[in-house]
Amino acid sequence: MKAIRRFTVRPVLPDPLRPLSDLARNLRWSWHAETRDLFQSVDAEAWAAAGGDPVRLLGSVRPARLAELAGDRRFLRRLTAVADDLDDYLTGDRWYQSQSDGLPAAVAYFSPEFGITAALPQYSGGLGILAGDHLKAASDLGVPLIGVGLLYRHGYFRQTLSRDGWQQEHYPVLDPNELPLGQLKEPDGTPAGLSLALPGARALRARIWLARVGRVPLLLLDSDVEENDFGERGVTDRLYGGGSEHRLLQEMLLGIGGVRAVRTYCRLTGHPVPEVFHTNEGHAGFLGLERIAELCDEGLDFDSALEAVRGGTVFTTHTPVPAGIDRFDRELVGRHFGRDAELPGIDVQRILALGMETYPGGEPNLFNMAVMGLRLAQRANGVSLLHGNVSRGMFAGLWPGFDAEEVPITSVTNGVHAPTWVAPEVLRLGARQIGAQRAEDALSVGGSERWDAVADIADQEIWELRRTLREQLVLEVRERLRVSWRQRGAGNAELGWIDGVLDPDVLTIGFARRVPSYKRLTLMLRDRDRLMELLLHPERPVQIVVAGKAHPADDGGKRLVQELVRFTDDPRVRHRIVFLPDYGMAMAQKLYPGCDVWLNNPLRPLEACGTSGMKAALNGCLNLSVLDGWWDEWFQPDFGWAIPTADGAGTDPDHRDDIEAAALYDLLEQRIAPRFYERGRGELPDRWIEMVRQTLSLLGPKVLAGRMVREYVERLYAPAAQAHRALTPDTARDLAEWKARVRGAWPGVSVDHVETTATTATAELGTTVGLRVRVGLGELSPDDVEVQAVSGRVDAEDRITDATVVPLKPTGTPDLEGRLVYEGPLSLDRTGPYGYTVRILPTHPLLASGTELGLVAVPSGDVVEGAGVLLR
Numbered sequence: 001m002k003a004i005r006r007f008t009v010r011p012v013l014p015d016p017l018r019p020l021s022d023l024a025r026n027l028r029w030s031w032h033a034e035t036r037d038l039f040q041s042v043d044a045e046a047w048a049a050a051g052g053d054p055v056r057l058l059g060s061v062r063p064a065r066l067a068e069l070a071g072d073r074r075f076l077r078r079l080t081a082v083a084d085d086l087d088d089y090l091t092g093d094r095w096y097q098s099q100s101d102g103l104p105a106a107v108a109y110f111s112p113e114f115g116i117t118a119a120l121p122q123y124s125g126g127l128g129i130l131a132g133d134h135l136k137a138a139s140d141l142g143v144p145l146i147g148v149g150l151l152y153r154h155g156y157f158r159q160t161l162s163r164d165g166w167q168q169e170h171y172p173v174l175d176p177n178e179l180p181l182g183q184l185k186e187p188d189g190t191p192a193g194l195s196l197a198l199p200g201a202r203a204l205r206a207r208i209w210l211a212r213v214g215r216v217p218l219l220l221l222d223s224d225v226e227e228n229d230f231g232e233r234g235v236t237d238r239l240y241g242g243g244s245e246h247r248l249l250q251e252m253l254l255g256i257g258g259v260r261a262v263r264t265y266c267r268l269t270g271h272p273v274p275e276v277f278h279t280n281e282g283h284a285g286f287l288g289l290e291r292i293a294e295l296c297d298e299g300l301d302f303d304s305a306l307e308a309v310r311g312g313t314v315f316t317t318h319t320p321v322p323a324g325i326d327r328f329d330r331e332l333v334g335r336h337f338g339r340d341a342e343l344p345g346i347d348v349q350r351i352l353a354l355g356m357e358t359y360p361g362g363e364p365n366l367f368n369m370a371v372m373g374l375r376l377a378q379r380a381n382g383v384s385l386l387h388g389n390v391s392r393g394m395f396a397g398l399w400p401g402f403d404a405e406e407v408p409i410t411s412v413t414n415g416v417h418a419p420t421w422v423a424p425e426v427l428r429l430g431a432r433q434i435g436a437q438r439a440e441d442a443l444s445v446g447g448s449e450r451w452d453a454v455a456d457i458a459d460q461e462i463w464e465l466r467r468t469l470r471e472q473l474v475l476e477v478r479e480r481l482r483v484s485w486r487q488r489g490a491g492n493a494e495l496g497w498i499d500g501v502l503d504p505d506v507l508t509i510g511f512a513r514r515v516p517s518y519k520r521l522t523l524m525l526r527d528r529d530r531l532m533e534l535l536l537h538p539e540r541p542v543q544i545v546v547a548g549k550a551h552p553a554d555d556g557g558k559r560l561v562q563e564l565v566r567f568t569d570d571p572r573v574r575h576r577i578v579f580l581p582d583y584g585m586a587m588a589q590k591l592y593p594g595c596d597v598w599l600n601n602p603l604r605p606l607e608a609c610g611t612s613g614m615k616a617a618l619n620g621c622l623n624l625s626v627l628d629g630w631w632d633e634w635f636q637p638d639f640g641w642a643i644p645t646a647d648g649a650g651t652d653p654d655h656r657d658d659i660e661a662a663a664l665y666d667l668l669e670q671r672i673a674p675r676f677y678e679r680g681r682g683e684l685p686d687r688w689i690e691m692v693r694q695t696l697s698l699l700g701p702k703v704l705a706g707r708m709v710r711e712y713v714e715r716l717y718a719p720a721a722q723a724h725r726a727l728t729p730d731t732a733r734d735l736a737e738w739k740a741r742v743r744g745a746w747p748g749v750s751v752d753h754v755e756t757t758a759t760t761a762t763a764e765l766g767t768t769v770g771l772r773v774r775v776g777l778g779e780l781s782p783d784d785v786e787v788q789a790v791s792g793r794v795d796a797e798d799r800i801t802d803a804t805v806v807p808l809k810p811t812g813t814p815d816l817e818g819r820l821v822y823e824g825p826l827s828l829d830r831t832g833p834y835g836y837t838v839r840i841l842p843t844h845p846l847l848a849s850g851t852e853l854g855l856v857a858v859p860s861g862d863v864v865e866g867a868g869v870l871l872r
């Protein structure tokens, strides 16, 4: 019979066990093994059945067992110790508290998904897990962050396979009362909520759930409330589902509702009010509009409010794939704002203009969330050096007049939260080596000196650790494979072969990720015969574990999954290659440590960063990857392999796959397998072990989310907080007026005459040449501009490649026609073809960079006197 109503019955814990409830409700347990061990000892069987989720566990333990524990002095002592440890963690000073002043009082971090633990399945892949790792690292460092996201009733889908290998999607219903969440309440006990106005006098209401991620509160908005109409209840139904209106409503709820939720949270708890708002990808970009509306309500005009908001906003872009960027129909966006809808105080045309693709090739009828993100944030970044580069090129059209290198998008390379991703066995080895506290600090705070101790770990210990982890993975794979085959309709009698799947002594390669086409799940199948030879090699076999979900609407991706599954079903190879359905955090935590080699073969440069290889590295797994994302930045032959790419212009995609797959097979056959199987003194693969050691000691300190969050704090949050403080209503108004004045007057700005003291086209190294420039500023004054000499090596097209920029000084006396004269020295400090130019940029103390306005004046044609200079 089906129940007509559902309740969640919460356990009543005997008094002495009360602290268990606090421990269960703070997600720090998800990266704190001691807390998990404690829960496991409550009831090992129930713990396994609860999938390692403390809230679920406490809901299922028998009262008799609880009564027993309440009288168990040893258990209570442990409980007190673990509870005290959490208390210290939550209240003590950490890295942030030891920094100098000027840091933001709080930062609000918005993301459409958060991957914190499998027990809170609110993520689809890398973006969400990065967001989860960001919160955890912020907590470890004591950064006062507030996370903001949505609570999806179905989360992301669970994946199973049909008999013939076609992906099946399931959307289990998540009851928030059974999740590690609490509800944010008003002082009178009623649930705190918020509401957005929708066209047609409708409303979208949401309540606010609160997850505790160590020290960091995470607010999750949920539209499934009774006061909503049916359609609005479904707004937060699932991650990345539905059509574009559904998506728009999700993003409005996240951005606009999210700011309102932050305000409510600060009001109710006294938490410091955020000075900086960070949007993780464009989806949450509407947060800037809500903050503009707040300021307009206080009497500021739109342009001044825009300046004030930009100063305190950081935007991180995550994708170089244009299809990965949200773009909405302009008309759809227009309908959801304005008098009859949200933000009635703001002119809809101003909103629409923010998302306009005002660059060549831009689509006038679309509203681009990344473009809006860049316009609403004074500071922006990509997520690896290479991705920063690609992003500057991709968005260069928004800063016309500047070379792509000068586009104001920097990069902060992603990192991963080591305490979450390092296997307990690895951490224990580290603790034996340098002590538990230092090992914990090495993982969370970083610092390369702490990682140097890896050099002292004996070969034997490293190799035994690797074998243990590999063996655990083999057992895990068999278990998961059996479950999968039962789901695919096989009976136990047919599945005896599963006991022989994978071998704990065979070189193990992992490949797991979402399945968009650029990640090339099936590149390894390019030449099946060759792959089969590698798998079945008599002395040096390899075995491969593959996993990945295709987006539910992506049949192409599902076909790739099927192709791979069918290959793994072949009785000739099924003991050496497996596909595991339902890739997620729980699987990932077992998979990365157990692999010897982590494979990544995206189409360069479409992988913005990639983080799975970092998690693998932290467990001593070696990377084998295309030089894309983070690997392009940090790869060294001492600790991994680069798959050569054929990404030159004009290579036919099919041919490119052939070339890159062949390179992959060659590396595996000629370099990787021989090194893994060769034995030196002591019957150990010395050279392999050395690579493991190098991976840990050289990559370990770099790939940490702690390093990443510190960079965000120092390079983006701190300057954004300064800008936010400097931009009071008055200064914001001044800045807005100044920008308008400069934009209006810019056509009158010109470089009229350039002359040098050089008389010939060659000069000697070390010479200094005088530069004298006459400029016209029209209605602007010298305070509004900077005149710069830009010099450096030039290429065959006379483009300056590695530019040095030096400001020139006004001489004070205008020439006869009233033009200003600027002068400065040009030091010829590099040999070879050398060139210079002169330009004028707007300048103002409140700009983050001279490129901010996208305005520049350069000499036109015939104003240069004196010779170009060539150094010999």
Ligand SMILES: *Cc1c(COP(=O)(O)O)cnc(C)c1O
Pocket (backbone or CB within 6 Å): 124, 125, 126, 127, 129, 512, 513, 514, 583, 584, 585, 588, 609, 610, 611, 612, 613, 615
């Ligand atoms: C780390 C992780 C990802 C992202 O990995 P990429 O290398 O960026 O593709 C995706 N899913 C899960 C479950 C992860 O743990």
